Amino acid sequence: MNESSAAISWRKSSRCASGxxxxxxxxxxxxxxxDSKTPAGAPLEFSKGVWATFIVDLKEGRFHAN
Known part of the structure; x- marks a missing residue:
């Protein structure tokens, strides 16, 4: 991760109720x-293409909670 943490704008899901x-x-x-509980921890990093595929799969219901 090359950007300064001050330059990064983090956002939570609008469905996040617990914080x-x-x-x-x-x-x-x-x-x-x-993880918002440990903001100083190292973040996971995904390419924009991998992230876009994940979002499409998520919206199409390819993930199920057990």
């Missing part, structure tokens, strides 16, 4: 994801 949620941020060439 303990996943946050995402756009970075140069990547999408970052972190």
């Amino acid at each position: 303990a949620c996943v946050e995402v941020a756009d970075a140069v060439g990547t999408v970052l994801m972190r």
Whole structure:
């Protein structure tokens, strides 16, 4: 991750009610994801293409809670 953490704008899902949620941020060439309970921890980093595929799969219901 090359961007300064001050330059990154994190956002939570509008469906996050508890405050303990996943946050995402756009970075140069990547999408970052972190746990809002531990914002100082290292975020996961995904290419924009992988993230876009994940969002399509999510919206099409390809993931199921057990």
